[in-house]
Amino acid sequence: MTRTDSKLYDQLNVRFKLDALVAFLSSKKVPRHSHSIFYYTGGVAMFLFVVQVCSGILLLMYYKGSADSAFESVRYIMSEVPFGWLIRDIHSWSANLMILFVFIHMFAVFFTKAYRFPRELTWFSGILLLFLSLGFGFSGYLLPWNELAFFATKVGTDIVGAVPLIGEPLLEFLRGSEDVTATTLSRFFGIHVAILPGLFVLILSMHLLFVQRQGMSEPPRWKDLPESEKSYTPFFPDFLLRDFALWSAVLAVVAVLAVLSPWELGLKADPFTSAPAGIKPEWYFMFMFQTLKYIPAHVMSIEGEILGILMFGLGGLLWALVPVFDRDGSRKRWSRFVRLVGLIVVLYIIALTILGYTST
Amino acid sequence: MKILFPIILYLVVSLLLLAPCALCQDEVSGCVNCHSELDDGDIEAPTELFKNDIHNQAALGCVGCHGGDPTSDDEDLAMSEATGFIGVPDPTDIPKICSKCHSDPVFMKSFDPGLAIDQYAKYMTSIHGIRNSAGDTKVAQCASCHRAHDIRKANDPKSSTYAFNLPGTCAACHANNVYMAGYDIATDQHTDYERSVHGIALLEKRDIGAPACNDCHGNHGAVPPEVGSIDKVCGLCHANNMTNFDQSTHNEYFDALEMPACETCHSNHYVDSPSTDILDGETSVCAQCHNSDESPEGLEAADGMRKSIDSLNTSLTVVKEKLDESDRKGLFVTNALFTWQEARQKEFAAKTAVHTFDLGKVTGVTAEGLELASQADVAADDLLAGYVFRRAGLAVSVFFLGLLALLLWLKARQIDARQQSL
Numbered sequence: 042m043t044r045t046d047s048k049l050y051d052q053l054n055v056r057f058k059l060d061a062l063v064a065f066l067s068s069k070k071v072p073r074h075s076h077s078i079f080y081y082t083g084g085v086a087m088f089l090f091v092v093q094v095c096s097g098i099l100l101l102m103y104y105k106g107s108a109d110s111a112f113e114s115v116r117y118i119m120s121e122v123p124f125g126w127l128i129r130d131i132h133s134w135s136a137n138l139m140i141l142f143v144f145i146h147m148f149a150v151f152f153t154k155a156y157r158f159p160r161e162l163t164w165f166s167g168i169l170l171l172f173l174s175l176g177f178g179f180s181g182y183l184l185p186w187n188e189l190a191f192f193a194t195k196v197g198t199d200i201v202g203a204v205p206l207i208g209e210p211l212l213e214f215l216r217g218s219e220d221v222t223a224t225t226l227s228r229f230f231g232i233h234v235a236i237l238p239g240l241f242v243l244i245l246s247m248h249l250l251f252v253q254r255q256g257m258s259e260p261p262r263w264k265d266l267p268e269s270e271k272s273y274t275p276f277f278p279d280f281l282l283r284d285f286a287l288w289s290a291v292l293a294v295v296a297v298l299a300v301l302s303p304w305e306l307g308l309k310a311d312p313f314t315s316a317p318a319g320i321k322p323e324w325y326f327m328f329m330f331q332t333l334k335y336i337p338a339h340v341m342s343i344e345g346e347i348l349g350i351l352m353f354g355l356g357g358l359l360w361a362l363v364p365v366f367d368r369d370g371s372r373k374r375w376s377r378f379v380r381l382v383g384l385i386v387v388l389y390i391i392a393l394t395i396l397g398y399t400s401t
Numbered sequence: 402m403k404i405l406f407p408i409i410l411y412l413v414v415s416l417l418l419l420a421p422c423a424l425c426q427d428e429v430s431g432c433v434n435c436h437s438e439l440d441d442g443d444i445e446a447p448t449e450l451f452k453n454d455i456h457n458q459a460a461l462g463c464v465g466c467h468g469g470d471p472t473s474d475d476e477d478l479a480m481s482e483a484t485g486f487i488g489v490p491d492p493t494d495i496p497k498i499c500s501k502c503h504s505d506p507v508f509m510k511s512f513d514p515g516l517a518i519d520q521y522a523k524y525m526t527s528i529h530g531i532r533n534s535a536g537d538t539k540v541a542q543c544a545s546c547h548r549a550h551d552i553r554k555a556n557d558p559k560s561s562t563y564a565f566n567l568p569g570t571c572a573a574c575h576a577n578n579v580y581m582a583g584y585d586i587a588t589d590q591h592t593d594y595e596r597s598v599h600g601i602a603l604l605e606k607r608d609i610g611a612p613a614c615n616d617c618h619g620n621h622g623a624v625p626p627e628v629g630s631i632d633k634v635c636g637l638c639h640a641n642n643m644t645n646f647d648q649s650t651h652n653e654y655f656d657a658l659e660m661p662a663c664e665t666c667h668s669n670h671y672v673d674s675p676s677t678d679i680l681d682g683e684t685s686v687c688a689q690c691h692n693s694d695e696s697p698e699g700l701e702a703a704d705g706m707r708k709s710i711d712s713l714n715t716s717l718t719v720v721k722e723k724l725d726e727s728d729r730k731g732l733f734v735t736n737a738l739f740t741w742q743e744a745r746q747k748e749f750a751a752k753t754a755v756h757t758f759d760l761g762k763v764t765g766v767t768a769e770g771l772e773l774a775s776q777a778d779v780a781a782d783d784l785l786a787g788y789v790f791r792r793a794g795l796a797v798s799v800f801f802l803g804l805l806a807l808l809l810w811l812k813a814r815q816i817d818a819r820q821q822s823l
Binding site (some may be wrong): 116119120126150225230274277278279280282283285286287289290292293299300301302303 | 732802
């Protein structure tokens with residue numbers, strides 16, 4: 042049965058002009074080269090976001106976002122709700138994998154120079170999606186209201202509070218009070234399930250729209266290649282089928298992690314106890330946390346923590362603005378320098394993260 | 402003239418600034434100034450130690466205990482009899498010297514309204530106090546336990562009377578064979594205490610709630626508890642054991658035989674971790690009085706109690722192993738663990754019920770414990786069965802997801818190959 046033979050298709054086509062969509066999909070193509078595999082990373086991150094939304098909605102059926110019942114509701118989900126443990130573990134593991142793939146996707150875009158003209162806005166929206174993903178991770182970590190989450194949030198928001206000028210109001214905005222309290226939990230719950238998903242979907246839609254309008258970026262070296270030497274894969278159905286295959290494999294990995302390495306619930310948060318030893322943030326914040334530990338208390342009359350935050354703020358801003366500094370490939374040496382800086386950043390993040398988990 | 406004005410101004414300001422400092426020179430400084438510069442360690446050492454002394458922090462100087470005139474620059478005059486100087490106090494005088502302030506409610510109120518003022522009165526009822534007042538200079542007086550120049554509050558971890566340090570403070574004398582030679586008293590209390598359940602809790606596990614020497618013997622009024630009061634002393638913490646014992650038939654017999662209540666079975670300084678070995682078998686304390694010829698029912702009851710408690714303990718061990726295994730496998734054991742802990746609590750209650758010496762009461766409690774252990778066992782079995790189900794489910798899911806991925810990939814390759822051939 043072809044599409045022209047289908048009465049259903051005809052009926053829909055009359056109403057929704059499907060021919061235009063099919064023509065668009067048929068013409069859409071993905072460059073084929075030695076780094077083509079990185080084109081899949083964004084799709085995997087998006088797939089994991091969908092897993093997040095689905096598992097999150099299921100958790101919402103039983104989760105209660107208040108300090109007196111949050112911990113108990115998660116315990117109930119894990120012990121009494123049929124497959125509740127699986128949903129929670131899938132939600133937690135897919136969250137971590139999603140952030141991992143967002144990072145991989147970003148570095149892939151960076152090293153393939155896909156942020157250059159005309160894709161600056163795609164890069165900027167991607168950076169926003171990265172920050173929103175980290176926001177998801179940070180706000181979601183507190184929701185079980187256990188001891189580790191409580192104190193990690195306390196440390197994390199303390200760092201936010203140290204930001205010059207906007208730190209104090211930002212801290213109060215996040216916590217809803219001077220300290221991490223029941224109000225903070227309610228606030229984080231609202232941010233996690235309403236504000237962030239809304240913003241994320243909006244920016245993700247823009248991000249995808251940009252990609253669709255501009256197509257996949259081609260390697261810079263293709264600029265001088267004749268068309269006959271370029272190779273492409275049709276997006277539909279070839280690339281999409283491979284996308285689905287990879288998503289199935291990723292889902293299998295999530296299932297294996299969820300069953301063989303489930304997330305502990307620990308003890309209920311008690312604001313009156315002292316922080317347990319060895320409080321550490323989630324792995325994606327570890328490199329910053331570890332860096333702050335190495336900065337002296339005072340550096341030339343500036344508080345070490347504030348200096349560290351300013352350095353990361355400045356570094357993040359420069360990273361986000363890379364399409365402005367590296368507009369095209371006309372300056373080869375500058376382009377190589379930017380790539381070298383990116384490589385150093387990656388090595389730094391990996392090294393500091395490992396140090397964060399291995400140092401005493 | 403122009404140059405004179407700033408000089409005069411400087412001198413005036415300096416004098417104004419220095420004057421209050423001269424006035425605030427307290428009496429300690431006079432003593433400390435000289436003693437801290439002497440090479441003689443015995444004379445110099447107190448000046449260093451006194452820096453952390455609670456009395457120094459309250460601005461109470463040397464003169465309060467030693468007398469003398471710290472304001473005098475003349476060494477002979479400062480430490481003359483005329484100024485009340487007594488030098489190093491005689492050990493028999495120390496309690497009286499300390500009590501001058503510490504038994505004065507008005508004086509003490511201005512420093513520490515919450516501090517007791519009955520230390521001297523209690524001390525005089527203690528063996529230490531009685532011997533000290535009789536002229537024995539070796540027995541403990543205030544400075545023996547609290548030190549002389551580094552006296553800290555008892556809740557200061559560096560204090561010699563802080564809970565963790567107190568057994569060592571008492572042992573300084575009581576574990577010294579030579580020092581205690583003339584007193585006809587054992588010197589193994591500290592060794593026994595260290596390996597007792599109380600000593601291990603306090604000294605190894607750093608459980609500050611565990612009893613040190615003073616919790617049973619009293620501190621300032623330290624005496625060995627009388628035979629009739631031992632159960633009251635132990636009962637301060639072990640209230641249910643005391644109540645059960647007091648209401649049991651053993652209470653009367655122990656009184657009649659003048660046997661100390663708890664100590665007869667549990668010893669005094671070496672109180673071992675409670676085990677059912679104490680009831681039956683080679684280490685049975687019941688068999689010390691009961692024998693199979695004259696009072697077999699006592700031994701039978703002890704045997705029954707042991708079997709009953711052991712059976713609960715065995716069940717709890719088996720269930721705990723299953724729960725630990727479940728926990729290692731990442732299963733959510735909290736709910737089953739709550740039930741197990743309730744059952745474990747029943748084991749403690751059964752051991753407490755042993756002090757009624759009523760087999761029926763002990764087996765009643767263990768039966769409740771066994772029922773709870775059984776519930777925890779079922780829950781643990783469910784968890785482990787669930788784990789098998791999870792693994793099987795995972796295997797099936799991974800197989801189908803892998804198969805789906807493979808088929809999709811093959812299909813993509815097939816389409817790709819077809820397009821390449823066109």
